[in-house]
Amino acid sequence: MAFADTVRYRYQTDLEAIKAAGLFKGERYIHSPQSSEIEVEFPIGSAVRKCINICANNYLGLSSHPEVIAAAHAGLDARGYGMSSVRFICGTQDIHRELENRLTAFLGTEDTLLFPSCMDANAGFFEACLNEQDVMIADRLVHASIVDGMRLCKATQDTYKHSDMGHLEEKLQEHQDKRSRMVITDGVFSMDGDTVKLADIVALAEKYNAMVFVDDSHATGFMGKTGRGTHEHCGVFGKIDVITTTLGKALGGASGGCVSGRRELVEMCRQRARPYLFSNAVAPVIVAGALKVLDLIGASTDRRDKLEWNARYWRGLLKEAGFDLKEGDTPIVPVMFYDAKLAQDFARDLFDEGVYAIGFFFPVVPKGQARIRTQLSAAHEKHHLDAAIEAFKKVGKKHGILGLGKKELMARAVA
Amino acid sequence: MDEITEVVRNYIVREYLEKDDERTITETTPLISGGIVDSFSMVSLLRFLEKKYSIDIPDQCATPEAFDTVERIAGLVRRFQKAEVTKG
Numbered sequence: 001m002a003f004a005d006t007v008r009y010r011y012q013t014d015l016e017a018i019k020a021a022g023l024f025k026g027e028r029y030i031h032s033p034q035s036s037e038i039e040v041e042f043p044i045g046s047a048v049r050k051c052i053n054i055c056a057n058n059y060l061g062l063s064s065h066p067e068v069i070a071a072a073h074a075g076l077d078a079r080g081y082g083m084s085s086v087r088f089i090c091g092t093q094d095i096h097r098e099l100e101n102r103l104t105a106f107l108g109t110e111d112t113l114l115f116p117s118c119m120d121a122n123a124g125f126f127e128a129c130l131n132e133q134d135v136m137i138a139d140r141l142v143h144a145s146i147v148d149g150m151r152l153c154k155a156t157q158d159t160y161k162h163s164d165m166g167h168l169e170e171k172l173q174e175h176q177d178k179r180s181r182m183v184i185t186d187g188v189f190s191m192d193g194d195t196v197k198l199a200d201i202v203a204l205a206e207k208y209n210a211m212v213f214v215d216d217s218h219a220t221g222f223m224g225k226t227g228r229g230t231h232e233h234c235g236v237f238g239k240i241d242v243i244t245t246t247l248g249k250a251l252g253g254a255s256g257g258c259v260s261g262r263r264e265l266v267e268m269c270r271q272r273a274r275p276y277l278f279s280n281a282v283a284p285v286i287v288a289g290a291l292k293v294l295d296l297i298g299a300s301t302d303r304r305d306k307l308e309w310n311a312r313y314w315r316g317l318l319k320e321a322g323f324d325l326k327e328g329d330t331p332i333v334p335v336m337f338y339d340a341k342l343a344q345d346f347a348r349d350l351f352d353e354g355v356y357a358i359g360f361f362f363p364v365v366p367k368g369q370a371r372i373r374t375q376l377s378a379a380h381e382k383h384h385l386d387a388a389i390e391a392f393k394k395v396g397k398k399h400g401i402l403g404l405g406k407k408e409l410m411a412r413a414v415a
Numbered sequence: 416m417d418e419i420t421e422v423v424r425n426y427i428v429r430e431y432l433e434k435d436d437e438r439t440i441t442e443t444t445p446l447i448s449g450g451i452v453d454s455f456s457m458v459s460l461l462r463f464l465e466k467k468y469s470i471d472i473p474d475q476c477a478t479p480e481a482f483d484t485v486e487r488i489a490g491l492v493r494r495f496q497k498a499e500v501t502k503g
Contacts, residue, residue, distance in 0.1 A: 140456050147455050159456040161433065367450035 022340060023363070028356075033064035034253060036379040040356060051354045052384050052391075054374045057249035059222050059331055060293075060303045061379025067296060068252055068289045075288020083281040087114075088270075091281030099287050102294045103260055107220070107228060107245070108238045111266040114287075116279045118217050118246035118257030119145040124273030125213075125244065126153035129265050133179035137171045139163065139196070141189050143215055150184070162189075165200045172208035181210035182241075187219040187230030191365050191373065193332030195223070198234035211241040217257070218332065221250030222304040227297055241265065247286065252293045256282040303378040307331055310376045310385065317389040318374075321396065322403035331376035334360075335392075336369070336406065339413035343370035346395055353391035368413065419468075420489040426463055427485065431456065442486040447479045457482055464488070470495040 018024050028042040038053045062068055075095070085091035100112040115121040122145035126136060134155040138146060141162045150157050156178065160168040168183065175181055183205055185196045196214065205212045216229040220243075224232025229245070231237045242261035247254060259269050269276060297303065311331040318325055318335060326334040337343040343359030350357050350372075361370040396402040401409065420442060428440055431452050438444075438451070446452045452460065461477050464470065472495055481491050 138455075140453075156462075157458045158462075159459060161431075164433075362450070 022344070022361075034058055035064050036061070036377055036381070036384050038356065040351075042351065049354070051351065051356045052380075052388050053356045054376075054380075054388055055357045056253075056375060056377060057218070058253050058377045058379060059218075059250035059307055059375070060297065061307075061377045062250070062293050062296065062303070063253035065252075065293075065296070068292050071292030072285045072289035075291075076285045079284035079288065081285065082283055085281065086277060086279060087281045088277065093281075093284060093287070095284060095287045095291065096281060099290055099294075100258070102291060103258055106294060106298070107243055107260045108231070109240070109243060109260040110263040112258050112260040113266050113269050113273075113276060114282050115257045115259065115273070115276055116282060117248065117255055118215065118244050120275030120279060121244040121257045121259045121269075121273075122146045122149045122215060123152065124149065124275040125242065125259055125265075125269060126150055126155065127274070128272035129268045130155040130180070130182060132156070134182065135175040135178040135180075136182050136184055137168065137175065137210075138184040139186065139189075141192065142184060142186050143190060143217070146184060146186075146215060155182075163194070163197055165197060165204065168201070169204055169208075172204060172210055176208065181205075181208065182213055183210050184213045185215070187214045187216035188223060188330045188332065190218050190332065191334065191360065191371075192326050193328040193330045193334055193373070194326065195219075195233065195328065195330060196230055198230050198240075199236050202236045202239050211262075212239070213242040213244070214240050215244045217244070217246040217249055218330070220245040221293075221297055222307050222331070226301055227304040247282075247290045247293075251297075252286075252289050254286045254289060256286050256290065307376060307378040310378065310380050313382070314374065314376055314380075314385050314389075317385060318392065321389060321393050323392065323396065323401075324404065324406055324409055326371070333374045333376065334371045335374060336371050336409065337401070337413075338368055338370055338406070338410045340370040342399065342401075342413070343372055346399060347372055349395040349398065350391055353394055355388050355391040368410070417489070419492050420485055422467065423464070423488050423492070424485045426460065427452070430459060430463075440485065442489075443484050445483055446485070447483045452482070454479055460488070464492055468492055468496060470498075 028040050030038050030040055031048050032039040034056060036053055037050060039048045039050050041048045079093055083091040096114060100114055103112040126149045130153055132154045135158060136150050136155050137158045139162055140159045158171050160171050183201055187196055201212055219229045221227050223230050231240045242265055244259050247256035259266055315333050324336040340361035343361055347357050347359040357372045357374055360373055424440055461472060465472060482488055
């Protein structure tokens, strides 16, 4: 044993520092399936209570859908529990390839490769497909997994101001001497809930001979009229070179992700992407559930239509109540507080009123940009949202922030 | 403010501040600890300095601490300019 007291003390000190900075993240235990209403034990050890969940990535309400659960059960019976192998040794079943082909058709790409998660897809893609002769130009608000993936890659890194097409064009001009350029963005930005200007990016990419990479994790299944993603929403379906996305949000919410796009890029991932090569295949039960999810969303757009209605209705309720919101047209509706403590206190008070939401603050969002990220689901009924807004209003009154704009809220934060 | 300080300051304003950002950048404004520049987007500043002043700043010197103010960045550039001259 080499975990000496001095070493233990060092980690304890670091953890205390995280707590002292107000950045310590705890967990709340949920005693029910994921849904719009959940049973939560919080604080740990207290009685379980029912509340409205307004912070899950369960956009289409399929996390606990009976048909998905039944399909997963059938998959478990037919193909077993685990693969005990990575894909290229003895971890690929027929249903893995079937799911990849179905995702290819759904996303309108040339090929798809499953990963254990989209985090892994993003972590593995860049190193597998680009090298020091190339440049990666990323929006500054891309997901942390893309940042990690870019750091593992030897290609030149650059960034452009969030959704600033003029700045992106300058960067594309600057890097014309590189062998290839890749513009990297999220489809829907997870913390702000705004949508990428994908048609503009595709136009710039064509002008400056660049590939386009989109992480559509917060879009696949519901953005666009048939839910294909931001490329459908922005009118550039079929024009994106690489889409990474997840099965862990709208598409059933279990786990698993993929790289989908140009055939050669996908094949490079199959040959070289380390999270694919060195991590187990997605479990058969998840593959079977995801296939059913694709059946459901392919047969009807009812769920994404309901989600769209819910998001618009909820945004209207919050605005009418006098909350300061980030603008957008997605099911991610951030309520801005700017002050980290206020965001945390507000979330705690909401829980007391039967609404489960979480305060986000630095380093998850920039300093002075603390917020509660509310997320809509097709599993929400109107009565859930009507009840949740009453809780928001009650807590808003308590803190005296209803009707305050950005400047007033920021002034309060400083004071 | 000398020429290097001015060039660094102007680059930071252009590269990192949004059009509607009312913050002023002085020689001592905390850039990284103040949340204006993050480690992910710092790379473009490093490359700009290396290209503009024909210097090579090794990774171990391009720390968040060394890049935290315009003053420190300008000092770093001057240090590596001298090193280049000595090498040359």
